[in-house]
Every structure is written in structure tokens, then in C-alpha cells.
């Protein structure tokens with residue numbers, strides 16, 4: 001029987017991943033924050049582009065709910081693998 005993965009893929013996640021302290025999306029697609037260029041390019045970690053928002057730099061607040069679910073699912077899958085089930 002073919003194994004079918006039902007969990008969202010964290011690595012190729014399409015959509016916003018994290019939420020800034022200003023309440024808008026950080027990294028991921030549909031981000032409200034500009035990319036930040038430094039030693040490394042940090043996607044969605046710059047200034048907020050949301051109209052009227054004065055946020056100057058992304059400050060991590062929390063994961064978006066769908067992405068958090070994906071992370072949890074991946075963690076469970078990894079833990080299962082570790083015990084060989």
C-alpha cells in the first residue's frame with residue numbers, strides 16, 4: 001500500500017509563516033514586511049508595508065495558526081520515526 005502524506009510540507013510552505021508584534025505577517029508568501037538585506041537576506045524581516053503601519057522592523061510574535069499546525073504535525077511525524085513506528 002502506498003503511503004500518503006496528509007501533513008502540510010513545512011519546507012515548501014506556501015503562505016505566511018510568522019506574525020510580527022505589529023500584528024501583520026512576517027516571513028513567507030503574502031508577507032506584509034519587506035525583505036531585510038544584511039549578511040543574509042531575511043525574507044519578510046524588514047519594514048512593514050501594511051498601509052498605515054509604523055512598524056520599522058519585523059519582531060517575531062508567533063507562528064500563524066496553519067503553519068504552527070504544520071510544524072506540530074512534522075514534530076509528531078519525526079518523533080514517530082525516531083521510535084520506529
Ligand SMILES: [Zn+2]
Pocket residue numbers: 020022023024032048049050053054055
Ligand atoms: Zn505592521
Ligand SMILES: [Zn+2]
Pocket residue numbers: 020021022023024033048055056057058059
Ligand atoms: Zn511589523
